Amino acid sequence: MFDFSLFTNWIHSFLSSFMPEWLTITTECVLIGVALLLTYALLALFYIYFERKVCAAFQCRLGPNRVGPMGLLQSFADMFKMLIKELISLNHTDKFLFALAPYLVILASMLAFAVLPWGNGLQIIDFNIGIFFLIAVSSIGVLGILLAGWSSNNKFTLIGALRSGAQMVSYELSIGLSVLTMVCFAGSMNVGDIVNEQEHLWFIFSGHIPAIIAFIIYLIAGTAETNRGPFDLPEAESELTAGYHTEYSGIHFGFFYLAEYLNLFIVSGVATLLFFGGWMPLHFPGWDGFNAIMNYIPGIVWFIGKAIAISFIIIWFKWTFPRLRIDQMLALEWKYLLPINLFNLVLMVLIVVYGIHL
Amino acid sequence: MEVTTKSMPYEAWKDNEYIESLVKELQENGANVVVGSFDKLINWGRSNSIWPLTFATSCCGIEFVSLGAARYDMARFGWEVARSSPRQADFIMVAGTIVHRMAPVLRRLYDQLAEPKYVIACGACAVSGGPFKKSYHVVMGVDKIIPVDVYLPGCPPRPEAMIYAIMQLSRKIKVEKFFGGVNRQEKQEEFLKNHPIEGVED
Amino acid sequence: MADIQEIIAKLFPQAVFEEGDILTVEIPDAQWHDLAKTLRDNAELSFDFLKTIVGMDWVEKLGCIYYLTSTKYNTNIAVKVTTEDRVNPAITSIADLWHIAGMYEREVYDFFGIVFLNNPDMRRLFLSIDWKGYPLRKDYDASPETNPVPDDNERQSDFTNVYTRDADGKIECHEERIFAENDFVVNIGPQHPATHGVLRFRTAVDGETIKKIDVYMGYIHRGIEKICENLTYPQTLHFMDRLDYFSAHPYHHCLCMTIEEAAGIQISRRAQVIRVMMDELSRIASHCLFIGTFCMDLGATTMLFYALRVREQILDIMDKTCGARMTFNYECIGGVMQDLAPDFADDVRALLEIIPKNLKEYDKLFTGNVITKNRMEGVGVLGREEAISWGVTGPSGRASGWACDVRKTTPYSIYPELDFEEVIRHEGDSMARFQVRMGEIEQSAKILAQLVDNIPEGEYCVKVPKVLKLPVGHWFRTVEGCRGTFGVYLESDGTVNPYRLKLVTPSLPAAAVVDTLTRGGKIADLITIGGSLDYIVPDIDR
Structure with missing residues (x-):
């Protein structure tokens, strides 16, 4: 596989040849920031378009097809409009917290981008507790949602925020445990190491039943974590109008809207990383010819392709299932997913200890 | 300058006088290149992304649901993102009769919409009171309470007519100017000044 | 039909019978509640289904026609109760006998101004609190000047009225709270995606659990x-x-x-x-x-x-x-x-x-x-x-x-x-x-x-x-x-x-029953129940 670190190292040495070190690092940070923001925006716009098309296909419709070729520019038009739409300032709200909330939400998803393994050597930061960092930053999002609901001074948003608080705190547990299961299997918290471990076979294949259970639980919990149907209670349209972001307009609402899709990408990205080998091509031990062909496809395509495939499943959930009720949703987590998860973790530990994996 | 729409012949817009008068006004005032192209970009975004507010009082609302369904599929134009919160919507399709008790509510919804906001009076009841003209409790046309951009007759209008109406709205947005000139905001403010509602903040 | 008439005539000699396509009984207001109770509870009559209450204005008098059906014997009866007082018309309520009667009586009150004594919730149903006059009376002044399009938000009251007759026969009105004093009341509607139109629920909730719902209709009452x-x-x-x-x-x-x-x-x-x-x-x-x-x-x-x-x-x-x-x-x-x-x-x-x-x-x-x-x-x-x-x-x-x-x-x-x-x-x-x-x-x-x-x-x-x-x-x-x-x-x-x-x-009873069905349920259950009852709001409001 092509190692992007060659390319990034070249940039680094090129820049440091005529700049002092502090300036080099600053320039690099700015470059990375710009690249990140661009990817972020483009991905979100793509996802919005993608979901609208997919849901249209499920519903025997066409979906956006008038703005630009095949409607590709539809979400760009939406973004333009949202950028210049009025930001309504409300009386009787906590102005600072009200304005802070959308940034917190978007910050959480942006930080999580830093450790995703986009390709070989194409990772913004690769440090030894990458997975830990990922889980930590993704839980900032709930803070933003709680703040949004609270500071809006509106009963609907308050109920939405409390729902989402209960939901995210509960399901974080399942995500954490299923990630822990896989970390236990990989033997490392370093994102790069986890990907490299899967060079010969992805974890979903090599991890036996516990890996599959962990994946299913991760997928369910991930759907809940991103507030998507059937777990979209915090913004349940038919119950709470628009949930915690009822009072937000313009680009502030846009941030919530984007963050929803970006979280979807992050959840599927992490699933890719933990179960489907990150940017690693599909390899099977012994099938050398097949493996060689697979190597021709660049890693970044593998990563994004796998992430989109998993997102497709999550979108599929949303447009198929009815919504759960709040008590049923919490019962699902605490009565079913959590015990299964704990049991699964023990099973995984046994497999690792006795070395009976592939 | 003609206000065109993708794959629609210009002749299909039978009654063009209003839009053409707007275009004329736009050209007379003129604009410099930078502002002009910005206007174009903004109007492209706005006119292609008109999100409705989920608002229906009666029969017309059901036709609006049909408009979203597979046969008419308003998603093609990007109108399917119906927002339930008025802060995030772009236009109200006043689908159905508005009665006295509902009037302040409608006005409040309109005030809650974020700028730029538009109104389509959909159906005979919303346009003029329709078959309930003689009723003691029906508002004779929503233009008594809020400024209306497009009037759509019919009882209820067929979904095709609704598509036509929203396309007309889209054309109207295309000749807007961000600053001054053909700015509908001024007309709107004038309207609101003449139709004050106490207890509702503008 | 004859035996129904016999039973009633024996117990209520004041009753006047009129043979039409169904048996119609006219009874003075004083005996009305007793008759209603007999009609419902007598095993041979058991009129357990109140089809409707038709408010009437015959100019010289106001009144109601109650249409009752027995689901057991599939028989029908109509009862007519009238009052000649046009200024303070009052009829005894039967809201304690049939649940839906309370709603129908509110409707009659709204349209004709007939007060129902002992009805626990005697408010207007379709029109706002400040509406002047009773529109279905023949002498109603329909000019737009009496009731202009409101330019102000609707006045809201947390109280309902109960009318009773005191010992001297005078009608007294006293106020009662709709919700308890410290209830967390969420307003759902009239513009809400789940209300299927413009129905409004004022919902008292305890966390996610619903304590009481007060249904407001009339947001599409077209007369x-x-x-x-x-x-x-x-x-x-x-x-x-x-x-x-x-x-x-x-x-x-x-x-x-x-x-x-x-x-x-x-x-x-x-x-x-x-x-x-x-x-x-x-x-x-x-x-x-x-x-x-x-x-x-x-x-x-x-x-x-x-x-x-x-x-x-x-x-x-x-x-x-x-x-x-x-x-x-x-x-x-x-x-x-x-x-x-x-x-x-x-x-x-x-x-x-x-x-x-x-x-x-x-x-x-x-x-x-x-x-x-x-x-x-x-x-x-x-x-x-x-x-x-x-x-x-x-x-x-x-x-x-x-x-x-x-x-x-x-x-x-x-x-x-x-x-x-x-x-x-x-x-x-x-x-x-x-x-x-x-x-x-x-x-x-x-x-x-x-x-x-x-x-x-x-x-x-x-x-x-x-x-x-x-x-x-x-x-x-x-x-x-x-x-x-x-x-x-x-x-x-x-x-x-x-x-x-x-x-x-049929939609009015369906909307009226929402309160009873949702008590103790979750907010999400309100949506399920409302959806499954399948009411159409213009059908409620007419």
Whole structure:
């Protein structure tokens, strides 16, 4: 596989040849920031378009097809409009917290981008507790949602925020445990190491039943974590109008809207990383010819392709299932997913200890 | 300058006088290149992304649901993102009769919409009171309470007519100017000044 | 009928009897509550279903006509209670005997200003607190100056009124709180995606649990009953399209039937068959839309689009014959407006072919889903007695085990000749209400299959006089609409205009019962229950 670190190292040495070190690092940070923001925006716009098309296909419709070729520019038009739409300032709200909330939400998803393994050597930061960092930053999002609901001074948003608080705190547990299961299997918290471990076979294949259970639980919990149907209670349209972001307009609402899709990408990205080998091509031990062909496809395509495939499943959930009720949703987590998860973790530990994996 | 729409012949817009008068006004005032192209970009975004507010009082609302369904599929134009919160919507399709008790509510919804906001009076009841003209409790046309951009007759209008109406709205947005000139905001403010509602903040 | 009269006459010698098409009893207000209690509790009478309360203004006096039905013996009775006081009219309330009576009395109070003593919640129902006058009184000042379009937010009161008569016979009014003082009250509606229109619930919640719901109606009250009083009979017809716009055909059918019966017009068999076919087609379309919107309320948006496909096909059939997609104005006095479109029968056959397939698909997609079951089973259980007392008819009533299908109890048109079953379930929960409707689609398809090959030849509309005058009298007829029993009370004074046209709609009881069903449930259950009761707001408000 092509190692992007060659390319990034070249940039680094090129820049440091005529700049002092502090300036080099600053320039690099700015470059990375710009690249990140661009990817972020483009991905979100793509996802919005993608979901609208997919849901249209499920519903025997066409979906956006008038703005630009095949409607590709539809979400760009939406973004333009949202950028210049009025930001309504409300009386009787906590102005600072009200304005802070959308940034917190978007910050959480942006930080999580830093450790995703986009390709070989194409990772913004690769440090030894990458997975830990990922889980930590993704839980900032709930803070933003709680703040949004609270500071809006509106009963609907308050109920939405409390729902989402209960939901995210509960399901974080399942995500954490299923990630822990896989970390236990990989033997490392370093994102790069986890990907490299899967060079010969992805974890979903090599991890036996516990890996599959962990994946299913991760997928369910991930759907809940991103507030998507059937777990979209915090913004349940038919119950709470628009949930915690009822009072937000313009680009502030846009941030919530984007963050929803970006979280979807992050959840599927992490699933890719933990179960489907990150940017690693599909390899099977012994099938050398097949493996060689697979190597021709660049890693970044593998990563994004796998992430989109998993997102497709999550979108599929949303447009198929009815919504759960709040008590049923919490019962699902605490009565079913959590015990299964704990049991699964023990099973995984046994497999690792006795070395009976592939 | 003609206000065109993708794959629609210009002749299909039978009654063009209003839009053409707007275009004329736009050209007379003129604009410099930078502002002009910005206007174009903004109007492209706005006119292609008109999100409705989920608002229906009666029969017309059901036709609006049909408009979203597979046969008419308003998603093609990007109108399917119906927002339930008025802060995030772009236009109200006043689908159905508005009665006295509902009037302040409608006005409040309109005030809650974020700028730029538009109104389509959909159906005979919303346009003029329709078959309930003689009723003691029906508002004779929503233009008594809020400024209306497009009037759509019919009882209820067929979904095709609704598509036509929203396309007309889209054309109207295309000749807007961000600053001054053909700015509908001024007309709107004038309207609101003449139709004050106490207890509702503008 | 004679023995009912005997029983009443023995206990209440003051009662005056009038033999019409049903037995009518006139009773002074002082005995009214006792009579009502006897009518309900006497084992030989057991009039347990209050169909409606018709408020009346006969100029010299005001009053109410109560239409009661016994579900046990399938007998009907009407009771007339009047008062001559136009300034402070008062009648004793029967809200403690029939649950729904409280709502109907509020409606009469709203329209006629008759105060019901001891009613625990005597507020206006459709009009706002500050409305001046009582619109259905004959001397109402309808000029827009009395009640201009409000330029202010509606005044809100946390109190309701209770009127009682004190020892000296004077009427006293005292206020009572609607909610407890420290309740967290969430306002749901009138603009809310789940209320199916502009209904408003003020909901007291404790966390996610609902403590009490106060239903506000009238956000689409259009005063159809009053407008009709100034129109000729054919002109009143088109309003039937705009009440419950999904059961436009059955509603038309009902009013046409009433007028035809009053005028003594016999319509041809072809027209009868066409009317019944249209009724059943609209029943299928309506239930399809119910499935769609109900599933959408539960969060399964995709089902809406699947269900709407069938509805579109039915609308096409209607479009070809009636020329409109929703407001058809098809049935007219004497038959139907136009003849059937030439390919009507073929279209119906094509529809009948796809319906079983579609029902199977819905079952597979939705009913079998474990989340659906959890959301619907055991949610909003309405018992049979409760359903009758609340007057919840139609599919919702039948889901509670109450055989209330008018097509079976008091058959009209050609229904007696047709072979179909009344779908009844006994669970009374949201799932049962959903499944009854699924079953009814099948039954309607069965009726259509019997008729589609046997549409008789003949004229589709008989000749009726251009200026139609009805004889003096009053008539009350019911049909089975898509949502339940729809009734028309028509009183004629011999002119070309109806003296009073009262529309009894099934959605009002359905909306009234929401409070009882949701107590103790979650906010999400409110959506399930509201969806499964399937009320149409313009049908409530009229």
